Amino acid sequence: MFVTCIVDQFYPVVGESTVRVLRRLGVDVDFPSGQTCCGQPAFNSGFWADAKPVARRVLKMLRGDRYVVVPSGSCASMIRVFYPELFHDEPGPLAEARDLAPRVFELSEFIVDVLGVTDIAPYGDSAGAPESRKVTYHEACHLRRELGVTTQPRTLITSAPGVELVEAQQSDVCCGFGGSFSVRYPDISGAMLQDKIEQLSETGAERFVSCDSGCIMHIAGGMERQKVDMRPVHIAELLDEYLGQE
Numbered sequence: 001m002f003v004t005c006i007v008d009q010f011y012p013v014v015g016e017s018t019v020r021v022l023r024r025l026g027v028d029v030d031f032p033s034g035q036t037c038c039g040q041p042a043f044n045s046g047f048w049a050d051a052k053p054v055a056r057r058v059l060k061m062l063r064g065d066r067y068v069v070v071p072s073g074s075c076a077s078m079i080r081v082f083y084p085e086l087f088h089d090e091p092g093p094l095a096e097a098r099d100l101a102p103r104v105f106e107l108s109e110f111i112v113d114v115l116g117v118t119d120i121a122p123y124g125d126s127a128g129a130p131e132s133r134k135v136t137y138h139e140a141c142h143l144r145r146e147l148g149v150t151t152q153p154r155t156l157i158t159s160a161p162g163v164e165l166v167e168a169q170q171s172d173v174c175c176g177f178g179g180s181f182s183v184r185y186p187d188i189s190g191a192m193l194q195d196k197i198e199q200l201s202e203t204g205a206e207r208f209v210s211c212d213s214g215c216i217m218h219i220a221g222g223m224e225r226q227k228v229d230m231r232p233v234h235i236a237e238l239l240d241e242y243l244g245q246e
Contacts, residue, residue: 001022001070002058002069002075004070005037006213010213014071014234017234017236017239018071018107020240020243021111021236022069024243025117029069030066032062034057034061035058036058038055038075039078040074040075044180048086055083056093062100062103067104067105067110069105069106069107070106070107071213071235072140072214073106073143073144073147073149074141074143076104080104080146080147081146083100084097106147106211107235108152108153108156109152111239112151112152113152118155118156120156120239120242120243124242124243124244133163133207134164134203134206135164135205135206135209135233136166136203136207137165137167137208138171138175138200138215139171140211140212141178143212144172153235156235156239157209163242167203168203171199173195175218175219176189176190176192176193176196176218177214177217177219193219196219197219197222197226200230201228206230207233208230209233211234213234220232
């Protein structure tokens with residue numbers, strides 16, 4: 001498991017839920033304690049020379065034949081898609097990046113495409129399942145556009161007992177976070193965020209689900225300031241809740 005910086009620093013419960021979910025699905029989870037940032041902030045800001053030492057550390061740490069599961073489409077994209085671009089001029093690290101790439105998966109992608117689990121109900125405790133809830137879903141940009149993951153999260157959400165998924169308008173449109181984008185272009189980011197909050201609110205859902213904690217932080221912050229009564233939840237937390245703890 002590669003946990004990501006935002007999960008480690010702000011949403012550790014997402015990491016804990018990810019481990020519990022994978023274990024309930026029969027996966028032997030290893031958490032390398034020496035992991036750090038994947039280097040994406042520096043890479044996206046154009047500081048490739050600063051991103052490379054961080055990425056080399058990740059490549060070294062993740063050597064082997066194990067799958068790498070990431071509760072974030074953004075960080076999974078960095079390792080799987082952008083490491084080969086970052087090391088395009090270094091044959092050694094480039095070969096390592098290309099070897100690692102096919103083993104890297106975002107959480108929902110891994111559960112559906114690798115484990116072949118499309119229905120979580122048989123793995124959970126139906127007697128302890130929460131009451132029916134209406135949720136909506138926000139697609140993270142890297143998850144959709146770089147990894148091509150669109151149906152897998154929806155498949156898992158709708159398989160949870162008692163969950164009704166209500167699609168929001170433009171669910172595939174950016175929330176305006178974009179990492180450093182929200183800092184560099186706050187006015188544009190704020191306008192995009194406002195559109196997203198309105199579209200999610202129009203669904204009448206009790207919760208909005210996303211696969212990336214960065215999006216959750218951005219949207220939830222805006223909702224809190226505007227006193228919008230909708231609970232943010234990472235897909236790992238949603239699955240954890242319905243699978244139950246052993």
